[in-house]
Amino acid sequence: MAIEASKSSSAELLRLRTQQEVSLAQIDMAEASYFPTLALAHRRTLGATESGVDPIRTYLSLQFSPGPGLSARSSVAAARSRLENSRQNAAVYERQLAQQVRTALSDLEALGQQLEPSKLLVSATDDVVASYLRQYQIGKKNWLDVLNGLRENAQANYSAVDVASSTQLLQLRLLLLTGQLGLDKLSLIHD
Numbered sequence: 001m002a003i004e005a006s007k008s009s010s011a012e013l014l015r016l017r018t019q020q021e022v023s024l025a026q027i028d029m030a031e032a033s034y035f036p037t038l039a040l041a042h043r044r045t046l047g048a049t050e051s052g053v054d055p056i057r058t059y060l061s062l063q064f065s066p067g068p069g070l071s072a073r074s075s076v077a078a079a080r081s082r083l084e085n086s087r088q089n090a091a092v093y094e095r096q097l098a099q100q101v102r103t104a105l106s107d108l109e110a111l112g113q114q115l116e117p118s119k120l121l122v123s124a125t126d127d128v129v130a131s132y133l134r135q136y137q138i139g140k141k142n143w144l145d146v147l148n149g150l151r152e153n154a155q156a157n158y159s160a161v162d163v164a165s166s167t168q169l170l171q172l173r174l175l176l177l178t179g180q181l182g183l184d185k186l187s188l189i190h191d
Contacts, residue, residue: 002178007094007098042056104174111170125149
């Protein structure tokens with residue numbers, strides 16, 4: 001669902017698909033130069049006529065001009081190659097977009113599995129520091145042991161914050177990729 005949402009909300013993919021439509025229209029225009037033009041004209045004369053002829057006339061004309069010759073064929077071939085290029089670019093971009101979404105989802109799942117253990121590690125190192133401080137006061141631990149415990153506690157806190165911020169970053173990236181983040185939905189950043 002996230003991949004389909006990202007494809008439907010991607011501005012770059014919309015641009016590539018619009019290029020395909022433009023190329024199709026250019027092919028149609030270039031191929032139309034091969035065929036005669038049928039024109040319908042309607043003319044109405046205002047005011048009095050001297051000859052008494054009906055002041056309203058309708059014409060149907062068939063016009064053919066051979067045009068620029070073989071350059072029309074080359075413009076059709078060029079438009080077809082632009083169309084094929086646009087299709088290939090769109091397919092490549094769709095694959096890249098799907099890969100970005102899959103990678104973000106798997107990274108988010110992996111970080112989700114690390115979130116709880118990192119919180120438990122912070123809690124455990126807090127307990128170790130408290131224990132070392134109690135043991136220092138009664139003389140069973142030295143100050144170097146307490147400082148090492150504090151260092152491990154700080155590293156555990158940094159690790160927990162890193163996992164949490166990376167999780168939030170991936171959530172934001174997924175919201176952007178799937179088109180769910182707009183001005184009306186900025187509160188989703190904090191969820």
